[in-house]
Amino acid sequence: xxxxxxxxxxxxxxxxxxxxxxxxxxxxxxxxxxxxxxxxxxxxxxxxxxxxxxxxxxxxxxxxxxxxxxxxxxxxxxxxxxxxxxxxxxxxxxxxxxxxxxxxxxxxxxxxxxxxxxxxxxxxxxxxxxxxxxxxxxxxxxxxxxxxxxxxxxxxxxxxxxxxxxxxxxxxxxxxxxxxxxxxxxxxxxxxxxxxxxxxxxxxxxxxxxxxxxxxxxxxxxxxxxxxxxxxxxxxxxxxxxxxxxxxxxxxxxxxxxxxxxxxx
Amino acid sequence: xxxxxxxxxxxxxxxxxxxxxxxxxxxxxxxxxxxxxxxxxxxxxxxxxxxxxxxxxxxxxxxxxxxxxxxxxxxxxxxxxxxxxxxxxxxxxxxxxxxxxxxxxxxxxxxxxxxxxxxxxxxxxxxxxxxxxxxxxxxxxxxxxxxxxxxxxxxxxxxxxxxxxxxxxxxxxxxxxxxxxxxxxxxxxxxxxxxxxxxxxxxxxxxxxxxxxxxxxxxxxxxxxxxxxxxxxxxxxxxxxxxxxxxxxxxxxxxxxxxxxxxxxxxxxxxxxxxxxxxxxxxxxxxxxxxxxxxxxxxxxxxxxxxxxxxxxxxxxxxxx
Numbered sequence: 178x179x180x181x182x183x184x185x186x187x188x189x190x191x192x193x194x195x196x197x198x199x200x201x202x203x204x205x206x207x208x209x210x211x212x213x214x215x216x217x218x219x220x221x222x223x224x225x226x227x228x229x230x231x232x233x234x235x236x237x238x239x240x241x242x243x244x245x246x247x248x249x250x251x252x253x254x255x256x257x258x259x260x261x262x263x264x265x266x267x268x269x270x271x272x273x274x275x276x277x278x279x280x281x282x283x284x285x286x287x288x289x290x291x292x293x294x295x296x297x298x299x300x301x302x303x304x305x306x307x308x309x310x311x312x313x314x315x316x317x318x319x320x321x322x323x324x325x326x327x328x329x330x331x332x333x334x335x336x337x338x339x340x341x342x343x344x345x346x347x348x349x350x351x352x353x354x355x356x357x358x359x360x361x362x363x364x365x366x367x368x369x370x371x372x373x374x375x376x377x378x379x380x381x382x383x384x385x386x387x388x389x390x391x392x393x394x395x396x397x398x399x400x401x402x403x404x405x406x407x408x409x410x411x412x413x414x415x416x417x418x419x420x421x422x423x424x425x426x427x428x429x430x431x432x433x434x435x436x437x438x439x440x441x442x
Numbered sequence: 443x444x445x446x447x448x449x450x451x452x453x454x455x456x457x458x459x460x461x462x463x464x465x466x467x468x469x470x471x472x473x474x475x476x477x478x479x480x481x482x483x484x485x486x487x488x489x490x491x492x493x494x495x496x497x498x499x500x501x502x503x504x505x506x507x508x509x510x511x512x513x514x515x516x517x518x519x520x521x522x523x524x525x526x527x528x529x530x531x532x533x534x535x536x537x538x539x540x541x542x543x544x545x546x547x548x549x550x551x552x553x554x555x556x557x558x559x560x561x562x563x564x565x566x567x568x569x570x571x572x573x574x575x576x577x578x579x580x581x582x583x584x585x586x587x588x589x590x591x592x593x594x595x596x597x598x599x600x601x602x603x604x605x606x607x608x609x610x611x612x613x614x615x616x617x618x619x620x621x622x623x624x625x626x627x628x629x630x631x632x633x634x635x636x637x638x639x640x641x642x643x644x645x646x647x648x649x650x651x652x653x654x655x656x657x658x659x660x661x662x663x664x665x666x667x668x669x670x671x672x673x674x675x676x677x678x679x680x681x682x683x684x685x686x687x688x689x690x691x692x693x694x695x696x697x698x699x700x701x702x703x704x705x706x707x708x709x710x711x712x713x714x715x716x717x718x719x720x721x722x723x724x725x726x727x728x729x730x731x732x733x734x735x736x737x738x739x740x741x742x743x744x745x746x747x748x749x750x751x752x753x754x755x756x757x758x759x760x761x762x763x
C-alpha cells in the first residue's frame with residue numbers, strides 16, 4: 178500500500194495562546210511548535226498499515242522552511258519520504274485541499290490519511306474537501322473499538338482494516354451517540370480521531386536515519402494551484418474572562434451557594 | 443431575495459436531532475442580517491414526520507427529499523443531493539448544526555458548491571452581503587471574525603451558542619423534491635448506538651463529568667446524575683483508557699456543552715477539556731489538588747476527595763427535596 182499522510186505545523190497544544198492587542202494575530206514569541214496531534218495519529222496509522230501490508234508512507238506538509246521540522250519528525254517516526262510544498266503567507270482550507278489534491282494526483286496513493294482537524298484553526302474541513310475534489314470516498318473521525326490501553330493497541334495493530342480482496346478499507350467512526358462503521362473503496366480519504374491509536378515516539382536511530390531521507394520540494398505555482406484565501410480572518414479576540422470563583426470549605430456551603438446564589442439546584 | 447438554507451438532521455432512530463433547532467435560530471439571525479429568506483432542507487428515507495416538526499419553526503419553506511438510497515447517512519450521497527437543491531434554490535448561505543454529521547457533510551457539500559466555509563460559528567455580525575461569522579480557534583482560547591468571499595457561503599453552528607427554535611411560528615410551505623442520487627464509493631456497514639436513559643450530553647441542563655481522579659469508578663457520578671436528572675460526561679483521559687464510551691468526552695476534540703450547572707469531579711482542567719465546557723453557566727470543581735487549573739474557571743471549588751464529596755452532595759441535595 179502507498180499511503181500519503183499530512184503533518185501540519187501547529188503551536189504546541191500545551192502552550193498558552195495570547196492575542197495581540199490589535200487583534201491582528203497571536204503572540205508568536207515563546208511559542209513551541211509541533212506536528213498537529215491528529216496528523217501524528219495519521220502518521221502512526223499509516224506506519225501500522227504498511228507494517229502489516231507492505232508499502233510506503235509519504236508525508237506532506239505545506240508552509241515555509243520551518244515545516245521541514247515536522248516532516249523530519251514524521252520521517253523519524255518511520256515515514257519513508259517527504260513532500261514539502263513551499264509556501265509562505267496566508268492559506269485557507271480550500272487552498273490546502275487544492276494543493277493536497279495535486280500532490281495526491283502526483284503520488285497516486287491508495288489512501289490519504291489526515292487529522293480530523295488542526296488544533297489552531299479548528300476547522301475540520303480539509304479531508305472532506307480533498308475527498309470531494311478527488312471524487313473519492315471519505316471516512317472521517319476514524320476511531321477504534323478497543324481502548325488505547327488494550328492488547329491490540331500495544332501490538333500496534335492498525336484500526337483501519339483492509340478487506341479480504343484488498344480493494345476497500347473498513348473504518349469505525351466516532352459519531353454522535355455511538356460508533357458507525359463504513360466500507361470505503363480504495364483509493365479513499367480517512368481522517369483520524371484521537372482514539373485511533375497511540376502514536377510512537379521517534380527513536381534515536383530513527384532521528385539519525387531521518388536526516389538522510391529525501392524531502393522533495395514543490396510550490397503552489399509549480400502545482401498550478403491558486404491559493405489566494407477565500408476565508409479572510411479579519412480580527413482575533415480573547416474570549417470573555419470568567420469572573421473569579423471561590424473555594425468553599427464543605428459540601429453544605431456548596432449546596433447553599435448552588436441553591437441561593439447560583440440558583441441551579 | 444437572498445436565501446439561507448439550513449440543513450436539518452434526522453437521527454438513526456427517525457427523530458429530529460435537536461441541535462437542528464439551534465441551527466435554525468442561527469439561520470434566522472443570519473436571514474435578518476442578510477435581508478434573506480430562511481429555508482430548511484431535510485433528507486432521508488422517510489423524513490415526513492421530521493418535516494412536520496420543522497414546519498412551525500419560522501422558515502419560509504421546508505424542502506423534503508426522500509429516497510431509499512438516503513436511509514443511512516453518507517456524505518457521498520447527501521452532498522450531491524443537497525448541492526443540487528442549493529443550486530436550484532440559488533441559496534447564498536448553507537448551514538447546519540456542528541454535529542458529527544454536520545462536520546462530516548458540510549465541507550464535502552461546500553467543495554461541491556466551490557464555497558468557503560466557517561466551522562462551529564458562535565455568533566454573527568455585519569449585514570447585507572458583508573456577513574461576518576464569529577468562530578472559536580485554538581481550542582476556544584481565541585475568537586475570530588471571519589469573512590467568506592465565495593459566492594456561496596457554508597457554515598456549521600455551535601448549538602450551545604444559539605437557543606432552540608420553538609414551534610408554532612406559522613406554517614412553512616412543505617415542498618417535496620426528488621433528490622439527485624449519485625453512486626457512492628462508500629457503503630454503510632453498521633451503527634452501534636451507545637444507549638443511555640440519561641439526557642443527551644449536549645442538551646442536558648446539568649452535566650456531571652469525571653476525570654482521571656475517578657480511577658474509572660463512575661458509580662458515584664452516575665448516582666448523582668440520576669438524582670439530578672443530569673447527563674454524564676468525561677475527560678479525554680478517561681475515554682482514552684476505555685473506562686467510559688468515547689461519546690461521553692467533553693472538550694475540543696469531543697463534545698461542547700454549556701449547561702446551567704457543570705460539575706467536574708477529578709478533572710484537572712487541561713486546555714482541551716476547558717474548550718468543551720467553559721461556557722457553562724455555573725461550574726463546580728471537585729479535586730484533591732488545590733493547584734488544578736480547573737479551579738481557575740470554577741465558580742465554586744472544593745479541595746477534597748470526590749469519593750467523599752459526591753455521596754455527601756447527594757445526601758445534602760436529598761434534604762432539599
